[in-house]
Amino acid sequence: MNETDARTPDDDSGARVVRAWRQLADGSVLLDGFHALKHAVRFQARIPVAVTTDRQAAVELADELAPDVRDTLEGLLTEVPEATLKALVPRPHPTSIAALAVRPSRDANLERLARTPRTTPVVVLDNPRNLGNAGAVIRLAAGFGATGVVTTGTLDPWHPTVVRGGAGLHFATAVERLTVDELPPGPVFALDPEGEDIRGLKLPDDAVLAFGSERSGLSPGLRARADHLVSLPMRPQVSSYNLATSVAMTLFHWSATGSASP
Template identity: 55%
Template structure:
């Protein structure tokens, strides 16, 4: 295990883009290291000029051996960070006065897909990404998949008995066509795993079941694609 991975309450940001997003969205970034400060500042110039001064002052150059010791493995950008895992207030996130939908993933199993969902949800302005089941939504693989955008919105695990306020809209192939529906701002958009679909508990809780438009003989969409389509539809009808 890497040195940073043993830090209680913190998460490792592997690469320039996770560090960039963590800094932009107010994460408590405790350390930033790079194997080449000049290369890092070149990246900042081209991809994040708003962070150039912070990285110029706050990043520490280390050799490759030290980088691997801290992070656990090398990275193509030679950049990594250590950030505090944020805590959010469930009453605020799950309350009825949300101005954008929350995404609920019902027992997701693929870590990379979960991370990609966080990334697209952040981009489209979702209120939160919540999941049920055993998978840790802050697992390092999930964090890599989100490119550090866990810090752009609340991300966490929901107990089976909990449910956010608002209209619960479940997505399933036998539901009404999404194109004829309007998604309320405070909706909860529920998605099952690719293989097993929605659980009976979530389906029973749903106020409405919608389906995504799909060509005949195509069996399903990737989870991230499904979330992106639903959230994009919300932006068009909000």
């Protein structure tokens, strides 16, 4: 099906959008909401189909919040009835916008992660459990210009809930699931309560910054792979920081002490 056909505003456009969506859905990334679509457009994602229940309102929102992508969104979006949107996305975003994007190739992401010399760190989430936390970390990594985010374990970093939490910023950084043995090159700085206080360290630009799971911390394999154990300052008797908070503090420390800027 021609991508333009799926967006043509005639009486049959809704039916054609539904057919296009269902043909593409299983192998595509769901962009749920205005901000996810906005970021995907900014970072050159390929978007074969995008829908909204109110095209004029969506364009006006772009005028207000993202004028740089306004014309692109106007060309992408097809208006459909609310019932059609709910048939495509069971829990539509409050902005009533949804789209499908083509996932970046694994080979391209692996090449980006492995490229040296590297001027920004890679963030590793070791066996994470919470989809929302993973999405928040990807959003943070994109904001700091990190080379990529790698997860180990069973969590799919491209799960729709993770993409929603990341506000579409998966397309701004390399996101992949790897084993500990497949981690990108670079010195591994693993966060651990017994590690050296991060305030006394300068994190190199090619660092691999590893964070344990929300419940059990670093896995034995990742701990054995670490070159340095690093701790964040924390008041006694406070158990831990949220995973995304830990990543934010560490990336900020890198940005303040490293030689590169986002």
